[in-house]
Amino acid sequence: MKEIENIKEISALNPDYLGFIFWEKSKRNMTLDSIPELHETTKKVGVFVDASIQEIAAKINQYQLDIIQLHGNESVIFCKNVKKLGVEVIKVFSIDSTFNFSVVKEYVLAVDYFLFDTKGKLPGGNGITFDWNILENYHYDIPYFLSGGIGTTEIDGLKEFLKSSAANKCYGIDVNSRFEKKPGIKNKMKLQKFKKLLYEN
Known part of the structure; x- marks a missing residue:
């Protein structure tokens, strides 16, 4: 999210989280001085890529961020x-068919959630899914967000996945590029449709 009116519009859907990217190379880079008031249950997520601790602290104070999403090569410390x-x-990990989940083990005591995204050219927002079956190999207790190219065309597969043992620790679904009019500007009607379809039996 990066424009005031669009933030207000999407906030009206009462999402659990709204993400704000603080990475200058991103087309979705957040440049507003402040975030409009959100629904009281919506948490503000600041997304960073190999930022300094000082930069992250400053953004937390400026925007009253609730959660920090680390999308780079950040260490456990x-x-x-x-x-x-x-x-x-x-902590975000980019997944492909060869991903070894043992690399996340050292982060178990350092973070609250993992986010599994599709490995692509960019640190995120590539708009493509990965084979969710690989998550059968995830055996840690930290809950995770499922991300990577999820849109309305993935609804049936998503519903099936959420019934599987691989989804036992799936805490939330992260959507982004498939719901954009342009980078950082979300389509409210598409999001409403996705939410409706996902919760239908």
């Missing part, structure tokens, strides 16, 4: 230091 800033931490 770095994640722990971010948690000390009084926020929850999501």
